[in-house]
Amino acid sequence: MPKPIRIAIDGPAASGKSTSARLLAKKLGYLHIDTGSMYRAATLAVIKNNLKPTDEANILPLLSSTTIELKTENGNLRVFLDAKDVSDSLRTPEIDHNISQFSALQGVRQLMVDKQRELARNGGIVMDGRDIGTVVLPGAELKVFLIASLEERAARRLKELSQKGIEADFEIVKQEIARRDHIDSARTSGPLKKAKDARELDTSRLSIEEQVEHLFQWAMEIIDSKNQDCK
Numbered sequence: 001m002p003k004p005i006r007i008a009i010d011g012p013a014a015s016g017k018s019t020s021a022r023l024l025a026k027k028l029g030y031l032h033i034d035t036g037s038m039y040r041a042a043t044l045a046v047i048k049n050n051l052k053p054t055d056e057a058n059i060l061p062l063l064s065s066t067t068i069e070l071k072t073e074n075g076n077l078r079v080f081l082d083a084k085d086v087s088d089s090l091r092t093p094e095i096d097h098n099i100s101q102f103s104a105l106q107g108v109r110q111l112m113v114d115k116q117r118e119l120a121r122n123g124g125i126v127m128d129g130r131d132i133g134t135v136v137l138p139g140a141e142l143k144v145f146l147i148a149s150l151e152e153r154a155a156r157r158l159k160e161l162s163q164k165g166i167e168a169d170f171e172i173v174k175q176e177i178a179r180r181d182h183i184d185s186a187r188t189s190g191p192l193k194k195a196k197d198a199r200e201l202d203t204s205r206l207s208i209e210e211q212v213e214h215l216f217q218w219a220m221e222i223i224d225s226k227n228q229d230c231k
């Protein structure tokens, strides 16, 4: 039997990573780890404790006494911060505004990367984020880099916010996404970057179903070739 593969999906903010990764994992019967939600839960802890997102000296002790767990319930990922379900409080403008500075901290990234590698230890995983193909799982059998135009990404984010009853302005959402991409790409530790061996997919004009179908075909090619090798 071939070992289940590891799939790394990276890309800029609102490029459709988490939704595609969740649906792809479901289709393959794999575990889905949305690493952005881990950084989001940690940022929530920082905000709740009135710390600045750059205050590494106080953030690291806080994180070592905080637990972040991901659980799949009815096909949906739920995120628990110190055993409390915070899934519905993670995609707020306040977290969006603080998260990139927080996640640029070297010590924070080391903690997160260690935890993510541990979660991926047995394979059979779809993990999405910014540094999965480059840092967390450089040996992943399938690496994908999703892109989409800034306009399209801002429109998706606005829709997501409005579904949660959060009113937002298109131009401000667009600026916030561009700002986040800039900080995520410019940081020295684990920047947002396409791995050399990643396949790129532009999702600007694709529906979620089409996106997932592309990824599924790519995954099956690799899984089938591993099956051939085992015969």
Ligand code: DC
Binding pocket: 013, 014, 017, 035, 036, 037, 039, 040, 099, 100, 103, 104, 128, 129, 130, 131, 132, 180, 184
């Ligand atoms: O995927 P997302 O938009 O939920 O991610 C939120 C932020 O978390 C993103 O702007 C940067 C950070 N992040 C990161 O630095 N590394 C990851 N692997 C995932 C997310």
